[in-house]
Amino acid sequence: MSEVTRAGFVALIGAPNAGKSTLTNRLVGSKISIVTRKVQTTRFPVRGVFVEGNSQVVLVDTPGIFKPRRRLDRAMVASAWGGAEGADAVVHLVDVQSELAVRENRAKAADHRQIEDAQAITEGLKASGHPAILALNKIDGIKRDSLLAVTQSYFDTGAYSEVFMISASQGSGVGDLKARLASLMPEGPWLYPEDQTADLSMRLLAAEITREKIYLRVHDELPYAAAVETTAFEDRPDGSVRIEQNIYVERDSQRSIVLGKGGQTLKWIGQAAREELGEMMDRKVHLFLTVKTDERWAERRDLYGQVGLDFDV
Template sequence: MNEEPTIETEPVVSADYRCGFVALAGRPNVGKSTLLNALVGFRLSAVSPRPQTTRHRILGIATRPAGQILYVDTPGLHRGAKRAMNRSINRTARSAMSDVDVGVQVIEANRWTDEDSAVHAVLSEQSAPRILVINKVDLAKDKAAMLPFVADLTSKHAFDEVHYVSALKRKGLEELERSLIARLPQAPPVYGEDEITDRSERFLASEMVREQLMRRLDQELPYATTVEIEQFVDREDGVAEIHAVIWVERDGQKAIVIGHGGAQLKAIGSAARKAMESIFERKVFLKLWVKVREGWADDENALKRFGYE
């Protein structure tokens, strides 16, 4: 008797498996991107000590036995957005906070500002549960003041739960993750277990270059720069060849980015290349140019070209 052919099926997840979107929201420089990278276990989002390092919505995917968490890293919501780019970033942040299953507001230990209140107001417009994550608890000088600070804060601003974490030292993340999964709807996973983001390598390459600009350039200059990937090809020898343009607004800024004898640009390129090789898991040949486009941060067409809309 002939045996029936074996039919391969997708692995069955449990009936109580959970999957959903979690927005990581907060004012600039509270550590949202560091938190995303720690929760996903992969360096997805650009990190620097400067506020407003994140300019785009970035999805980080964490697949666990009990559920799949789709983290949405949002740009920092800030006031006084005078330039078109800043207004675009605020729109991106507000949009990313809508239609999620859980809203997470990240703040610094023992600090609450008017910008934090503005973030809470946006999250409060949604019906999703709100979780307060107090980050950088390891840096808090007065830990005894933290409990009364949180008690006063939660008496004035409604949250469903509070978590204390250090994203940099990976403290408190397991408890936070379990809480998030428990609040997600029952649903099968959206992405494969090996996927970590919906962003392309091309996008991640531009972020790695921009991260170095934020880290290495002084004062306000990093905010006058953006990065465009002109070419991203995998050569036959297995090397990813990437050509990127660093756009600035004035000739004087171009000279600063290049540096004396090209030293600054070389350092930016070397650090970005090493970051790319770590993420992409292959050798990278990176070529950088610096070009001027006056007023690009107030030019709607330029912003769309550079991926801000």
């Protein structure tokens, strides 16, 4: 008699910078979501796949849920809630360090925004009538009494069925969460081959890796005004790959920032992206970057379609 298999979807939702991408990468065991100090780094649902026992779990790393101000914001938030609605289980990730900073009156503006967004998510989950799993993240160095107090305040809302205390960056508690998610998946055949860890095309992943390097290098100077599009992805006879990408910014002053003096910043971005892509694909990568100014790139319908966002929200 063959072993019963399970497969299903888990949506990771939370405020920007709660650590969803870090947790996704930790659960999957490889990098599929970009991680930077910038909030709202993830712009569209990224599906990671992991196997635990006889269960295959498809993680949907959603964009952070926040108060939208522009079309791209609205599309990201709609995508996040859409991912939650269609999932077999929902995990709400909360930055417990920001929560405690607010409670102890030592919070920065970013902490207040983080918790306001987290509370709005709690209200949304409560209204849905489907209890979620609460995951308190960034527990490193936090006293147990403080963690229990935060847990109680969230649990009393009635929006959650259970709670896990984890550190996505260090791995603490992630194994228990992983096992629990696997147990919640419905019976059924696996949805992906056993060795597949992501449902993301290499063209799109390549663009995301370059976007990550841009923010890592110019995170202070450049706001959320950059997009990367892979315009060519060509396998070469020698086994290498040629990738051409456009980097879009809204103003000429931002283009100058990305280029850097004598093109040095763009050179660093290209080299860092090329090296990581080469390691991921285990072959030589020829990467060619072009920086273009387009003040209306965030209004281009085709860019939304490429990453699965709804342009018309």
